[in-house]
Amino acid sequence: MSSLLSPTRAARRSRLADRLWSWLTRGSGILVLALLVGIFGELTLGAWPALRSFGLGFFTSQSWNPVTEEFGGLTSIYGTLVTSALALALAVPVSFGIAFFLAELCPGWLKRPLGTAVELLATIPSIVYGMWGLFVFAPFLSEHVQPRLTAWTEGIPGLEVLFGGPPIGIGLFTASLILAIMILPLVASVMRDVFEAVPATLKESAYALGATTWEVVWKVVVPHTRVGLVGAAVLGLGRALGETMAVTFVIGNAHNVSPSLFLPGGTISSTLANEFTEAVSEIHTSSLLALGWALFVLTAVVLAASRLMLRRLARQEAARP
Amino acid sequence: MNARSRYLSRRAVDGAAKTFAIGATLFGIGWLIWILAMLVHLGLPGLGAKLFTVVTPPPGEDGGLANAIVGSLLMSGLGVLAGTPLGILAGTHLAESGDDDRLAATVRFVNDILLSAPSIIVGLFVYEIVVVPMHGFSGWAGGLALAILVVPIVTRTTETALRLVPRGLREAAAALGAPRWRISTQILYRAARAGMITGALLAVARIAGETAPLLFTALNNQFWSLDMGQPMANLPVVIFQYAMSPFEDWQQLAWAGSLLIAAGVLALNIVARIVGRRR
Numbered sequence: 316m317s318s319l320l321s322p323t324r325a326a327r328r329s330r331l332a333d334r335l336w337s338w339l340t341r342g343s344g345i346l347v348l349a350l351l352v353g354i355f356g357e358l359t360l361g362a363w364p365a366l367r368s369f370g371l372g373f374f375t376s377q378s379w380n381p382v383t384e385e386f387g388g389l390t391s392i393y394g395t396l397v398t399s400a401l402a403l404a405l406a407v408p409v410s411f412g413i414a415f416f417l418a419e420l421c422p423g424w425l426k427r428p429l430g431t432a433v434e435l436l437a438t439i440p441s442i443v444y445g446m447w448g449l450f451v452f453a454p455f456l457s458e459h460v461q462p463r464l465t466a467w468t469e470g471i472p473g474l475e476v477l478f479g480g481p482p483i484g485i486g487l488f489t490a491s492l493i494l495a496i497m498i499l500p501l502v503a504s505v506m507r508d509v510f511e512a513v514p515a516t517l518k519e520s521a522y523a524l525g526a527t528t529w530e531v532v533w534k535v536v537v538p539h540t541r542v543g544l545v546g547a548a549v550l551g552l553g554r555a556l557g558e559t560m561a562v563t564f565v566i567g568n569a570h571n572v573s574p575s576l577f578l579p580g581g582t583i584s585s586t587l588a589n590e591f592t593e594a595v596s597e598i599h600t601s602s603l604l605a606l607g608w609a610l611f612v613l614t615a616v617v618l619a620a621s622r623l624m625l626r627r628l629a630r631q632e633a634a635r636p
Numbered sequence: 637m638n639a640r641s642r643y644l645s646r647r648a649v650d651g652a653a654k655t656f657a658i659g660a661t662l663f664g665i666g667w668l669i670w671i672l673a674m675l676v677h678l679g680l681p682g683l684g685a686k687l688f689t690v691v692t693p694p695p696g697e698d699g700g701l702a703n704a705i706v707g708s709l710l711m712s713g714l715g716v717l718a719g720t721p722l723g724i725l726a727g728t729h730l731a732e733s734g735d736d737d738r739l740a741a742t743v744r745f746v747n748d749i750l751l752s753a754p755s756i757i758v759g760l761f762v763y764e765i766v767v768v769p770m771h772g773f774s775g776w777a778g779g780l781a782l783a784i785l786v787v788p789i790v791t792r793t794t795e796t797a798l799r800l801v802p803r804g805l806r807e808a809a810a811a812l813g814a815p816r817w818r819i820s821t822q823i824l825y826r827a828a829r830a831g832m833i834t835g836a837l838l839a840v841a842r843i844a845g846e847t848a849p850l851l852f853t854a855l856n857n858q859f860w861s862l863d864m865g866q867p868m869a870n871l872p873v874v875i876f877q878y879a880m881s882p883f884e885d886w887q888q889l890a891w892a893g894s895l896l897i898a899a900g901v902l903a904l905n906i907v908a909r910i911v912g913r914r915r
Contacts, residue, residue, distance in 0.1 A: 329815040336817030340732070343725035344743040347791060350784065351746045354753075354761045361764050412660025420657055429661075431909070436668045438905050439898055440845020442872050446879055446894045447671045450678070450887070496667045503664065527650035550752065557754020559848040560876065584756050584848065588876075591760070591852050607760045614757075615749055622748045 351615075358611055361604035364597060373605060379570040381594070386602035388583075388609060390570040395582040395610070398487055398562065399555040402494035406502055407548050413499075414506035415532055430507065437500035445564035448493045453565055456492075457484030461577060480577030483567075488576040490566040494555045502551035505625075509543035510536055512632055542631070546624030553618040557610060559584035583610040672898075679895025682888045687896075691860050692874060695883040701893050703860045707775065707869040708844065710862070711854060714779030715843050719786025720836050726787070727794025728820055744795075750788040756848035758784050763852040775864035778854025782843040789839040790832075797831025798824055834912035841904035845897050847872035871897055 365386060366373060376387020417430055461482030468474040480486075513536050521531045537544065567579020568589050581589075583606045594600045686700045693699025726743065733740035762781040767773055801824050809819045825832065855867040856877060871893050878890035 332817050333815045336815075336820065340725045340729035340820075341739070343722050344729040344740065346722060347726050347743050347747050347750065347787060350787070351750060353765075354757060357761050357764045358757070361760070409660045409664050412657045413664050415653075416657040416661040420654060429665075432665070435902060435905055438841060438901055439671075440847075440872070440901055442845060442847050442875055443675060443894050443898045444671065446875065446890060447674055449879060450891075451670075451674045496671075499664050500668070527646055529650040529653035530646070532653070553752055557756065559754065559756045560872075563876075564879065584754060587756055587760070588848060588851055591763075592855065604760060604764075607757055610754060611757045614752075614754055618749045618752050619745070622745065 354611065355615075358604055358608040362601060362608040365601035365605040368598065369602075373602070374609065377570075377572055381596070381599050384596060384598050386598065388602070388606050390572050391581050391583045391586045391606055392609060393572045394487060394490075394566065394580040395556055395584070395613075397576075397580075398491045398494055398566070398582055399552055401487075401491035401576075402498060402555045403548060403552050405492070405495040406499050406551060409495075410499055410502035410506055410547075410551070411544070413503040414510055417503070417507045418510035419528055419532060419536075430504070433500045433507075434504050437504060441497060441558055441561040444493055444497050444561040448489065448561060448565040452493065453484035453489050455484075456489055457482045461488070465577075476574045477576050480575035482577060483579075485565055485567040485579055486577050487566065487580045490562045490580075490582070491576070493561050493565060494558060497558065497561055498551040498554050501554060502547050505547035505550055506544060509540045509547055509625075509628065512543070512628070513539050514632075540628060542624045543628035546621045546628065549617055549621035549624065553614050553621060556617060557584060557614050559588050563588045583607070675891075675895055675898055679891040682892025683895065687889075687892055692858055692869060692889070693885070694858075695881070695886060698885075699889070701871065701874060701889060701896075703857065703869040704871045704874040704893065705896070706862070707854070707857070708871040710864065711775055711778040711782055711850070711868060711870060712840060712843050714775075714864070715782025715786050716836060716840055718779065719783035719839065720790050722783075723787045723790025723835070723839075724794050724825075724832065726791040728798060728824075730791065730795040731798035732816075732820065747788045747791050751792060754848070755785055755846050756851075759849035759852040762849070767853060773853060773855035773867040775854055775866065775868035778850050778868055778870065779864070781849035781853045782846065785843050785846060785849065786839040789842060790835045793835025793838065794828075794832055797828035797835065800831065801827045830911055834908045837904055837908035837911065841901045841908065844904070845872060845901050847876055851876075 369376065369386060373386065374388050374392065376385075377389045378385045378387050379390060380386070413433065417426065417433070421429060461478075461484065464478040465480070465482065468478045478488075510532075517535055517539065518531050521535045526534070562582050563585040566581055566585050568581050568585055569579040570581055570586075571578065573580070587603055587607060591600070591603050594603055686698070687702075688700060688705060689702055690698070690700035691703040692701060726747070730740050730744055730747075758781050762777050762784070766777040766780060770777070805823060805827060806819060809823045814823070850870050850873050854870055854873070856873045857867045857869040859869075861868060875890045875893045875897070878886035878893075881887065
């Protein structure tokens, strides 16, 4: 009797263990979801006092005054958007060139070491970029680059305002350049992966028709991978928007909106890094949390868009016979 | 003639594009060489036995980074120990669920967002849920913030590693009557071990240099302390504080610390690659 019973008991026990295992893994997955929801909820809660007292005007007001307790997020939001956009505009063409070189021109023996080097550079902690920016790059810019830019652009409407200003080496301009250098390896390596996802037959057919390397890239590879390339750029944007340390070191941490790129400014993340632990009043902390909330929403939207684009490309590839 | 000139102009455009690509590569790599060269040049003079044996000094005095190094190791250790199991389980869920599983698809998408979400946001989150209720900055809070950064990395790498395990292995185990939890823990994890270890190493490399999430959680501590319930020194925050100071010996320590972190992170990444390749 017992010999007949024991297998069923073992089977029942193993079925129970299986159910536990399934709950455990599924629960962990749900916890990942909960993390995102939790972060959003907690930030919303923390930002609520500021949003309630300043209303939507918080996002359009320039005042940031801990003494009178008047807070508006525009200066930080402006700094975040300007530095990220400028960084992206500088980094994307260069990244495209690097990806083009790595995927199509690079001799076989160099491909792997160079590709690995680019990927490794993407992992260097941002505080290292910040140190270099503050002690090496900012003095270099203030001495050699900024005075020349000011001189060259003098009298040219538009540019004159952008590049006019004190050549102090600290400010939106320096922060944008460092962000560009930082996201370069990331965008370049994703773009290279995107290039390499193009089926060899497509490229070979174009070559067989007599196309030059550039024509193959521009007329076959790029149209084929457009979604992926935009996805890579947007991924870089997502990284630039939230980058904290590299920017905090060199941006100057001021609250102003000015057309001159040479003036000190601030981004959401640099404002948080500088002020959060020193904020005394509840409304100051809450205003900082409101900035954090805005940053989180902004990056989540940007990253979601990037992932959707990269995934669409992957699905396109998978569907191809 | 017309055909010939068109051919020549196509060649010229091709040549220009290739030159641009090579130039861009040299340009991009050039920046990064500049940064690394300066890092070694300015950081190396500060390296020495003292760096590892003496605690952070007041300005004007001799000192090292011993407390910051230990604090970083403790909190990174806590972060990995707490974050990795959760990431492995979540990754298992993603890898073992079917393509029509809505929940898994959502988790995968959300995980991708968390993977590149700004780390300073995680610092704010942990400040709100740990530091405020506990009335103080602590090593625990810092470790938790790092753990939250570890989870999405390990989830992603675990899923990728498990998906690479041949289907036949799962089916063979199932045919022998092995329950699912045994298939996962004793067959799949073993087969995917290299990939999963790579993931954990990459996660360590990522959090070792993170500054922003520690600013609001562990804060900093001038003194030697192993008490996780107290504010805790850590390399990145010390570097930040010292770099922004006007004292030259502090700045020197900041450079030495940066070199230490960069070297550590690069070494971890290289080890992770070697482990990942050997399979």
